Amino acid sequence: MIAQSLVYQAVYEAFSRASRSIPRDVEDAFLRHIEECSTPASLGRVHLEKTLENVRTAERESTLACPDTGYPTVYIRVGRQVELEGGMFALTEQVERAVACVTAESKLRKTMVNPITRENPLTNVIGGMPHIELKFDKTIDYLEITAVPKGGGSEICGTYYRMMVPLDGLDGIYTFVIDSALKALESGRSCPPNIVGVGIGGTADVCMKIAKQAAVLRPVGDRHPDDLISDMEKKLVKAINALGMGPMGTGGEPSCFDVHVEWAGTHTAALPVAFNAQCSVARRATVRVYRDNSIEELDWPDWFGRGISR
Amino acid sequence: MKVKTLTTPLTEKVVRGLHVGDVVMLDGHIFTGRESFYMRAAEQSILPDIDYDRCNVQMHVGPVIDETPNGFRVVGLTPTGSIRMERYAAGLVERLGTRALIGKGAMAEKTLRAMCQVGCVHLSNIGIIPCALAHSITKVLDVHFLQEIGPTEATWVFEVNQFGPFLVDMDTHGQIYQDRIRENAERLRPEVLRRLGVSKDFTYTPI
Numbered sequence: 001m002i003a004q005s006l007v008y009q010a011v012y013e014a015f016s017r018a019s020r021s022i023p024r025d026v027e028d029a030f031l032r033h034i035e036e037c038s039t040p041a042s043l044g045r046v047h048l049e050k051t052l053e054n055v056r057t058a059e060r061e062s063t064l065a066c067p068d069t070g071y072p073t074v075y076i077r078v079g080r081q082v083e084l085e086g087g088m089f090a091l092t093e094q095v096e097r098a099v100a101c102v103t104a105e106s107k108l109r110k111t112m113v114n115p116i117t118r119e120n121p122l123t124n125v126i127g128g129m130p131h132i133e134l135k136f137d138k139t140i141d142y143l144e145i146t147a148v149p150k151g152g153g154s155e156i157c158g159t160y161y162r163m164m165v166p167l168d169g170l171d172g173i174y175t176f177v178i179d180s181a182l183k184a185l186e187s188g189r190s191c192p193p194n195i196v197g198v199g200i201g202g203t204a205d206v207c208m209k210i211a212k213q214a215a216v217l218r219p220v221g222d223r224h225p226d227d228l229i230s231d232m233e234k235k236l237v238k239a240i241n242a243l244g245m246g247p248m249g250t251g252g253e254p255s256c257f258d259v260h261v262e263w264a265g266t267h268t269a270a271l272p273v274a275f276n277a278q279c280s281v282a283r284r285a286t287v288r289v290y291r292d293n294s295i296e297e298l299d300w301p302d303w304f305g306r307g308i309s310r
Numbered sequence: 311m312k313v314k315t316l317t318t319p320l321t322e323k324v325v326r327g328l329h330v331g332d333v334v335m336l337d338g339h340i341f342t343g344r345e346s347f348y349m350r351a352a353e354q355s356i357l358p359d360i361d362y363d364r365c366n367v368q369m370h371v372g373p374v375i376d377e378t379p380n381g382f383r384v385v386g387l388t389p390t391g392s393i394r395m396e397r398y399a400a401g402l403v404e405r406l407g408t409r410a411l412i413g414k415g416a417m418a419e420k421t422l423r424a425m426c427q428v429g430c431v432h433l434s435n436i437g438i439i440p441c442a443l444a445h446s447i448t449k450v451l452d453v454h455f456l457q458e459i460g461p462t463e464a465t466w467v468f469e470v471n472q473f474g475p476f477l478v479d480m481d482t483h484g485q486i487y488q489d490r491i492r493e494n495a496e497r498l499r500p501e502v503l504r505r506l507g508v509s510k511d512f513t514y515t516p517i
Contacts, residue, residue, distance in 0.1 A: 041311060043311075043436065043477070046311060046436055046437065047436060047437045048437075049437070050436060050437025050439050050442075051437040051438045051439065053437075053439075054437065054438060054439040054440060054441050054442060057441040057442070058386070058440070058441050061441065063386055063440075063441060063444070064374060064385060064386040064440055064441075065440075066386075066388060066438055067372070067373060067374045067385070067386040067387055067388055067440045068372070068388070068390070106374050106385050109372065109374045109462060110460060110461060110462055111372070111462060118345075120459075120460045120462070120463075122460055152390070153390075153391055153414065156391070156394075157391060162514070163517070164514060164515065164517075165515045165517055167515060168514055168515055170507070170508075171507075171508045171509055171512040172512070172514060174503065174506040174507070174508050175503060175508055175512060175514075178499065178502060178503060178506070182492075182495055182496070182499070185495070186415070186488070186492055187393065187414075187415030187416045187434075187479075187488045187492075188414060188415045188434070188488075189391050189393065189414070189415050191414075191438065235506055236506075238505075239502045239503075239505065239506055242498060242501075242502050242505075243495040243498055243499070243502060244491070244494055244495055244498060245491060245492075245495050246491070248415075248434070248435070248436075248437075249415060249488055249491060250477065250487070250488065250491065251491045251494075280438070281438055
């Protein structure tokens, strides 16, 4: 039986860590691209160097890697044998409590408002926020909790959806992704270099969900196990970077750190496709809570339950 | 990177001497304002009581600021996307005589026209540097509407020292820095799609 207090602690820790730092895979991506940058004084390289330097300061001073801590989103993978003190609803209660607490401590900005009245409860707990996504997995026996404070730039200016028909095929998918990237990268609105998630299939809502999961939960460098999909991922990384929009949209490379593609079963008459960009300060932190009430801190989850190929 | 330091209040002459691609730091006073600032100003004529002739640089930002027993502590701030303010920014630039808007990424035609006419530039962040920007705020001088709209949307007035660096990406000569980046990408688009194997005459089925 997992104690409720441990769930609270895990969510609290995950948001605290996510808000002040970037995961190891994202830091590696910064370092690799700073090194590969051919012109030392280029604006793109300065963007990367300054952003990375800032993240290190934030971690050292325990402040914010980026003040737009955005939408508080929590992804929880639940193992088969996991039992929770007080029942599964305790997940919702403890996530809300932890988010309100980290918000009060200024580790999350007071950002979530009523969309119509614009009223702000100053807690980030309002109308379905924090957002929790659950996934059940018979192969694990722990809770895997990932906190993703997703910034507004990438969510407001980096999300696109199109319902196509099967005859639009790969041509349609690639055209949609490239045109979405052009819009997301414009003037650095989505805070590039992005980690781009592409969802193909499902219903309209499932399509966008898997696109977002691909963007925010898979580490940079992770390749899809299916050769057909990983080939698309590699081609799209090259293609998006070939547009030359660059860090913060001021030209050069890279425009994206990676592209992750996910698919879901869909209607025989449908070909939905979604694009979801994660910003360069791609914050995420994962905590596993085991049934013996021990916890483990990780840089990324295994959300899709097939291991990480990084 | 050659950097110029500008001291506020900015004069029209200094601002008209700036060109896209210039990199600047700021010394002096700035105020903040984002969606609520524009909505309240444009729709309800509610403006923070600020001497806009002396404080003529506006930053689009939602800072994180703690209220402590010793006063306000700025935790971090980074400019927010300016394009979202496009509907009302031109009117406010004209009305207040703003000399610089600080934000993330350039705005559109309407604001550009007002900037050329009034003598105002747009400055974008270089890197995402909330810690450095917070360290460059030497004093929180005032805050307006904190109770009404909360700390993220409130108008803060800061004293800053070596605040930046920022890229001039819209100037008074009608130039937008990112235009040539977008035009270049649009020129490359057909070749990028061709290399992905997309047929030249592809169009979506009109459903």
